Amino acid sequence: MxxxxxxxxxxxxxxxxxxxxxxxxxxxxxxxxxxxxxxxxxxxxxxxxxxxxxxxxxxxAPVKCATCHEEEVKAYAKSVHGLARQSGMSDAATCSSCHGSPHTILGSSEPGSNTNKKNLPRTCGSCHSNPDFLAKHKIPFVKPVEAYQVSVHGREVAKGNSAAAGCSDCHGSHDILASTDPKAKVNRANVADTCGVCHNEVQTVYADSVHGLAVKRGSKDSPTCTGCHGEHNILAPKDPGSMVNAARVSAVTCGRCHGDERLNSRYDFGDKVPAFQDSFHGLAIRGGQKTAANCASCHGVHNILSSADIRSTVNPANLKQTCGQCHPGVGDKITVSKVHVRMAGGVEHISVKWIRLTYYMLIPMTIGFMLFHNGLDWLAKLRRHKPHHGTGEQLPRMNKWFRITHGMVMVSFITLVLTGFALKFPESAWVKVMGLNGTGVLRGLLHRIAAVVIMAATVLHLIHLILVKRDRVILKELLPGLQDAKDILNAIRYNLGLTDKRPTFGMFGYAEKMEYWAFMWGTVVMAVTGVLLWAQNWSLARFPIWVMDAATAAHYYEAILATLSILVWHWYLVIFDPEVYPMDMAWLTGKASADHIRETRPEYYAELMKKTESGESDTEPEAK
Incomplete structure (x- = not known):
């Protein structure tokens, strides 16, 4: 048994x-x-x-995974990897390429598994981080795995957040298809649905937006989620490198399509992007401010709708509320004006157009005359080779109050020029060197302080003239007349050698008169427009937006005219004129060369001598 x-x-x-x-x-x-x-x-x-x-x-006999994993093997056979393998690509991924050796395979929930979400970047990266592999197979994405690892998704997965998106959440696992395949999860027509698995509320809003509806209609130009946020390198909006960061969203993301000439010709976007870039908001963002309004601030983010849609944040009925988020008390008049306005043509209010055209004529005519006049004078004086010498005697020219107001204007004007053009050209090297870029807080503060100083200097100057009768004489002496026009012609004739008689002047010549009244006019223009722009909430509550556009245009072009005038006209008169070089120091000492006054203003010189001898006055006024 x-x-x-x-x-x-x-x-x-x-x-x-x-x-x-x-x-x-x-x-x-x-x-x-x-x-x-x-x-x-x-x-x-x-x-x-x-x-x-x-x-x-x-x-x-060869192992047949399909014996147990039939559905997965069928999906793999139709995937990019399976099709590549069938076409003879020996290094295309197989089951073991991703899962590892059959003897070591762990469940995807196991921390050590190759297909654990935390380890997928390494697993996929064995091929997709290999430069030789990418080049060999002409895969267009450069370092997609590395980009994913620094993204919001990659960082969260690395922390152990299993709800964050991994490679397979977006691309699939066994059924990975080429992005050109209509069934692919990353096909542009399906991207929103893929992202919507996690971001369901956002996807619902986007689907009803102008962009979402366009994608549904088959548009290949309208952006999907990845069009704005990026693909593997999706970063948080607060990250400076994010495509939807407040500093980049307008120029880099929205501007990529709305500023594209080809798409503009197809969809007639207009010149809204360059108009925004040159606007107060755009300049502030270009200068480094993070709180200024960008495209998304007004149009929305995922809920962008046509302005004709009553639900749109930029529908006329909603503009007051939209703009009121930053500008409390904004008036209803904002709804009757165009928003995106360029100072250099395009869609602009008639006031902006005429201001621009006026200055386009005024600036070259004015500065052209100044260059011609001063260039001719400089060459003539060099040709005459008159020695720069004299008795060294000094005579009173500017009293204390005139020097004080002139000093206030001198310092504030230079500050205004630097800080003002730093706003207009924030990317310029000189702006960065001077430290006027960044958030723009320092630049804006200095600009406003300087504006107050120059306005205070002008008011102080007027009060001074009202209170001091002796100094008030300059207003009479500065009044232009027919003789000034004759003096200009005579000066030009003299410098051309057409006459031997040098024109002479009284207390002030035509050069000082032109400069004084141009300064007064320019100060009024800059003060009025500057205050309107400074008190923007007050202005928007009372005036249509075209008033602000006109103020911006006038402020900018007048600044150019004033700056060039000081450089070409005033600096020549007090620095580069061979007869006063290296500088007329009256602004500091209050005195000027007696020899120069005697030669250019003989009658005024005689008057000064008479007053000096009688002890009537030891100082005389002068224009700023």
Whole structure:
């Protein structure tokens, strides 16, 4: 009986498949690792079903994963990896390329699994981070895995947040398809739905927006989620490198389409992007401010609708509320004016157009005359080779109050020029060198302080003239007349050598008169327009927006005219004129060369001598 039982047992044991411990006698497989793997319960013959005994004869038949994973294998066969493999691409990913050796495969929830969400960047990166692999197969994305790892999704996954998107959440796992495939999760028509798995509320809003509806209609130009946020390198909006960062969204993201000439010709976007870039908001953002309004501030983010849609934030019925977020108390008049206005043509209010055209004529005519006049004078004086010498005697020219107001104007004007043009040209190297870029807070503060100083200097100057009768004489002396026109012509004739008689002047010549009244006029223009722009909330509550556009245009062009006038006209009169070089120091000492006054203003010189001899006055006034 015992012999019979032993015989039956030997037959059963001989017919039983070999156990893993029998296989490792010949095969180099770590039994401990295998027994911890997903396939441990299947033993060796679960996959190697052709093996019936150990040792076995011949090479085992290929393992067929489809025996257990039929759906996954079918999906893989249609994927980019499976199709590449079928076309002969030997280095295309296979099951083991992603899951690892069948003897070590762990469940995707296991921390050590190759397909664990936290490890997917490394797994996918074995091919997609390989420059040689990318170049060989002409894959256009450069370092997609590295970009993903620094993205908001990649960082969250690295922290262990299993809800954050991993590679397979967006691309799929076994069923990864080319982005050109209409069924692909990353096909532009499906991107919003793919992102909507996690961002459901956002996707719902986007689907009803102008962009979402255009994508549904098949538009290949309208942006999807990745069009604005990026693909692998999606960053948080607060990140300076994010495509939707407040400092970049207008120029980099929205401007990429709305500023594109090809798309503009197709959809007639107009010149809204350059108009915004040159606007107060655009200049503030270009200068580094993060709180100034950008495209998304007014138009919305995912809920961008046509301005004709009553739900749109830029519908005329809603503009007061939209603009009121930053400008409380804004009036209804903002709804009747155009918003995106350029100072250099395009869509602009008639007032802006005429201001621009006026200055386009005035600036070249004025500065052209100044260059001609001063250039001719400079060459004539060099040609005459008159030695720069004299008695060294000094005569009173500017009293204390005139020097004080002139000093206030001198310092504030230079500050206004630097800080004003720093706003207009924030990317310029000189702006960065002077530290006037960044958030723009310092620049704006200095500009406003200087504006108050120059206005205060002008008011102080007028009060001074009202209170001091002796100094009030300059108003009479500065009044232009027909003789000034004659003096200009005579000066030009003299410098051309057409006459030997040099024109002479009284207390003030035509040069000082032109400069004084131009300064007064320019100060009024800059003060009025500057205050309107400074008190923007007050202005918007009372005036249509075209008033602000006109103020901006006048302020800018008048600044150009004033700056060039000081450089070309005033600096020549007090610095570069060969007869006063290196500088007329009256602004500092209050005195001027007696020789120069005697030669250019003989009657005024005689008057000064008479007053000096009688002790009537020791100082005389002068224009700023």
């Amino acid at each position: 015992r012999l019979l039982f032993a015989g039956l047992l030997s037959v059963v044991l001989a017919a039983a498949p070999p156990a893993p411990k029998d296989c490792v006698a010949c095969h180099d497989v770590d039994l401990v690792v295998f027994e911890a793997s997903k396939h441990a319960s299947m033993g060796c013959t679960g996959c190697h079903s052709s093996i019936t005994k150990a040792p076995h004869d011949g090479k085992p």
